[in-house]
Amino acid sequence: MAKDCYLTLTVRNLPPGTTKQDVCNHINARFQNARPEVGPVVKDPNGQTFCTTVTVRQDTEDKCKILLRDLNLRKIFPLYPTTDMRESELNVSDEFIGVTTLAEHDNPLFDLYFVHGLGGHAFKSWSTSADTASPRIWLRDLFPDDIKARPVNRDNPNGPKLAGRFSTIGYRASSVGSNSAIMTIEKAAENLLNMLRTDRPEGSSRPVYFACHSLGGIVTCQAMIHALRHRSDENGGYHRHRDTLYQNDECLVKGIFFFGTPFEGSKLADNASLMLKFLNKNSPLLDSLKAKSNELADIVARFNQLRSHPHTNIPILIAYEGLPIYGKTYVTKPDSASSSFKAHTMEINGDHRTMVKFSKSDVSYREVAEEMIRLIQNTLTVSNMPPPVSPKTRLQDAFQPKLPSRSSTFSSIRTMPPPYPGFALPFSQHRKLQPGEPSPPASERASPVSDTRSLTMLAETQSYDDPAPAIPVAYDDNPLTIPLVRHINLSTPVVPVKYSDIIPALKPGKRELKSPFSQLGQFDTVFLLDDTGSMGETEGDDKPRSKWDDLIESLQWTADLVCRYNKNGIDVHFFIDEAKDEFGIRKAQRLLDLLSNEVAPDELGGGTYIADRLYTILTEHLVKFEKWKQGLTRGRGPSRVEKPKKLNLIVITDGAADDMEEVEDVIVETAKKLDELQAPVHQLGIQFLQIGKDDDAARWLAKLDDALKEKHNIRDIVDTRPWNRPTENDKSLKDRLKQILLGAISRAIDDERAC
Missing domain, CATH: 3.40.50.1820 (Alpha/Beta hydrolase fold, catalytic domain)
Structure with a gap:
């Protein structure tokens, strides 16, 4: 059977009103089995006529050339012309x-x-x-x-x-x-x-x-x-x-x-x-x-x-x-x-x-x-931007929020943070006031701040011996409109630890040497986040917070630390909403905004499936490492391929996966591949951070941490920890964060048992 030949053409001088269907009909009426695939119809530079690209199919290359010659200078008659130009001679070329x-x-x-x-x-x-x-x-x-x-x-x-x-x-x-x-x-x-x-x-x-x-x-x-x-x-x-x-x-x-x-x-x-x-x-x-x-x-x-x-x-x-x-x-x-x-x-x-x-x-x-x-x-x-929306429209949107839906998650049109438990905050804490808009009552106003510093900068100047104040939005007459951003409430007391104990303050002319978190700079830190429907649920009648709230709170600390030590920032992937994956985030506030305004737990529900996303992230890293390793073994000096940084993958989820066996297979095969490549001990680590207190999830995650190594005789690349909010845990905040961020990439910390 002869192989089909394809030829892509430019078709110019189309009359205004010409559609893709007009072009397709024009070609089909003159050539059998051309099967034209017509691209977008766009304006020619002259502004008077239009052009498009068309791919045609014929049995041989010679027949494609004949089709090209026959189409050129032929007249086209669009079905619904929009001007007096009702026909024109086509200019066709390859x-x-x-x-x-x-x-x-x-x-x-x-x-x-x-x-x-x-x-x-x-x-x-x-x-x-x-x-x-x-x-x-x-x-x-x-x-x-x-x-x-x-x-x-x-x-x-x-x-x-x-x-x-x-x-x-x-x-x-x-x-x-x-x-x-x-x-x-x-x-x-x-x-x-x-x-x-x-x-x-x-x-x-x-x-x-x-x-x-x-x-x-x-x-x-x-x-x-x-x-x-x-x-x-x-x-x-x-x-x-x-x-x-x-x-x-x-x-x-x-x-x-x-x-x-x-x-x-x-x-x-x-x-x-x-x-x-x-x-x-x-x-x-x-x-x-x-x-x-x-x-x-x-x-x-x-x-x-x-x-x-x-x-x-x-x-x-x-x-x-x-x-x-x-x-x-x-x-x-x-x-x-x-x-x-x-x-x-x-x-x-x-x-x-x-x-x-x-x-x-x-x-x-x-x-x-x-x-x-x-x-x-x-x-x-x-x-270069279109005119901004009027303040009146923004006020209407703010007081009449749209309910979260699957479609709004993909199209990024949500105008308010998703209304999960714990999100009922005063309007003043969600947005800046527009010019001429009255200030809310004093009872609704938090103490104003004059800048929007990162969490790291703010925390370095505060002592956590006392309850931390909320981070409010400033009240001013700045006419610049800003997106709605969820208020991050830090008013709940945390373990009395000064932030300077977590990250030692730099002295003039000195380098930071003491912090265990400095090794984060040697790794690419990637977060894989559970956005399944169960994350919108609460645990217990007395708990007004959802698990999605707890996930955001965990990232409030962990992401800020990673951004401080890794100049390349962090990558974020989601179980379901892959369209919202984001790469190279260098400010933790950007991640918090993403989770507050653009991504929400999937309201359609469904199971928790992790294996495919896990496989994609891990395989990409293994391929890069293998290519670099192959360059070393050629015996011609240093590899041409840049050596990839080590990978610190942190998976945050609330439940046991519905594809548990597939997840275990991915982890086992990854560990075997690392052994095959003779990779360094901590070339790659996977940290599972559990949100919530599901006992079945805890048992399965413990199996990943403890049993796979012995059962399959592989290296240990997994660590698991519960989030258990710092206020509910006996350990210091520093120790908790150290376990979460370094547990999968440090053997000493991995050996420590979670509370």
């Missing part, structure tokens, strides 16, 4: 040269352009293989949907949502062929600027981001040098491009994502250049990419100087390939990918070619998407 918008949200706040590399293609470089199935391209099929549900401001989950325009930039960048002998980085950069100038409306102040693969990163750097240089340095006529990326004394380029860009060149380019010379051919682009190229070094130095200037200040993210191409050679080594830039770097589980071809199931896609969204959130300014 080259993707120039700017092609793949997706666009309503009222976009930014433009994101994707620039391919040497020998690349604006669609094929970023899409999955078309060998066996219709290709998928993440910048059209995945990323726009993932980003539109996220808030512009991470601290305001109910505020305006991100909206963007996602486009590819295609240019001729082959190392062979008629065009290769004259194409240089300089010319490619000029072409890119001309395309941007044509694509963006004159005077547009919409922020711009670039995502660049391989050579595309060098071309983009050169384009930025030309467009953003100071006016006194202008030459070569590039001043006409300045207004495209610089408006009202503000640089519009807010971030660049580099994927496998060889800032220090590549030895593969050396070899390829020699081969072309043997064939009496020339490629200036390849010559520019040689290792230690002077031209390349100049471009990198100038761009680094430019992006560091106060008037431009362009944040960047650098990703490098984790696998050699064809299993043999790295096109871009990590040191060449990061060069001399001071920037966040990350490894992608793919070779130089596949590192930008993501599918929905790729772990690397989730990591890349999260980092890109985070940078966009950090750099969009208030001026």
Whole structure:
């Protein structure tokens, strides 16, 4: 049976009112078995017509080419045109040269352009293989949907949502062929600027981001040098491009994502250049990419100087390939990918070619998407946001809260903390007052504070010999609206321990050496949290608090300590609501806000299933460690792969899992794999923290801690502890926190029995 062939086309000059169904019908009426898959219909840069992308299927590649030729210049007649333009001749191509918008949200706040590399293609470089199935391209099929549900401001989950325009930039960048002998980085950069100038409306102040693969990163750097240089340095006529990326004394380029860009060149380019010379051919682009190229070094130095200037200040993210191409050679080594830039770097589980071809199931896609969204959130300014909701509307929402529902958990539209027992707090403690709004009665007001310090900073200045005061929200006339945040009540007396006993205060010129918590900096701490329905329940009629309250209280202390010692922050995963997983949280208050306003126990109920989430987190760590270990055993010096930090996984749950056997299997197989890899004793630890007093859960967790090691003859990687609020426990708060945070990664502490 012949293999199907797939071809993706750009279809331009569509009349206003044309729908995806119109395009699909147009193709099906003329070709049998084409099975067109039509992408979003978006505006052309001219603003008068529309365009889309279409993937068609035929029996052979030749038939695909025939279909392309027959479609080009054919007239289309949309069923419901919205203007006098009722028909038009289509412009159809498979080259993707120039700017092609793949997706666009309503009222976009930014433009994101994707620039391919040497020998690349604006669609094929970023899409999955078309060998066996219709290709998928993440910048059209995945990323726009993932980003539109996220808030512009991470601290305001109910505020305006991100909206963007996602486009590819295609240019001729082959190392062979008629065009290769004259194409240089300089010319490619000029072409890119001309395309941007044509694509963006004159005077547009919409922020711009670039995502660049391989050579595309060098071309983009050169384009930025030309467009953003100071006016006194202008030459070569590039001043006409300045207004495209610089408006009202503000640089519009807010971030660049580099994927496998060889800032220090590549030895593969050396070899390829020699081969072309043997064939009496020339490629200036390849010559520019040689290792230690002077031209390349100049471009990198100038761009680094430019992006560091106060008037431009362009944040960047650098990703490098984790696998050699064809299993043999790295096109871009990590040191060449990061060069001399001071920037966040990350490894992608793919070779130089596949590192930008993501599918929905790729772990690397989730990591890349999260980092890109985070940078966009950090750099969009208030001026780019839609108008704020009026104070009247906010007051109405506050006094008429919506009940929590499963759908609201996913869409982040909750306007009040979930109404579980213990949450009935005075309105004044939930939000700032709006201008002109009367203050609540004195009986409802807590003592005002003048700043919003972290829990760590606040606690360092207080003694816990007396009951701790509540942390109130300040009353002022600040017109800035803020999201509703649950009041964290610390008024219940705790064990009389000073916070300085937990974390010794630093003396001028001295390093912190005494605290046992300092070893947290050697680990990636990951929290896996139980958000099943039972967490919304209370235990006993005399207890007004839910188990979800207790979970938040446990994190109030533990997360703050981890954030203090781990500069990478913490990752948070949930049993059910994976869409709310968050990575690299550096402030404990952000985690408390997440649990108060965005995530709630699943009201649909159901069982407690842990194994799948546990498997995913542990396997990801094992894969990273194994790749690093393999690099060491090659006998060629240090591993190219960065050594992963050790893992401290803390699972907080209230009950015995409904998949107990599967959970035990995951733990046993993980321990066996660690032994197989001869990993250090505490390369990985799992702490189960029990919320509530379920006896069956306590017995099962004790089995994980004590019995698995003996039964299966494996290393001990599990510790279990009850939370049992500090006020109800005889141990000091310091000892309790030490057991919870270090019990799974310290043999001495693991051997201590929980009360």
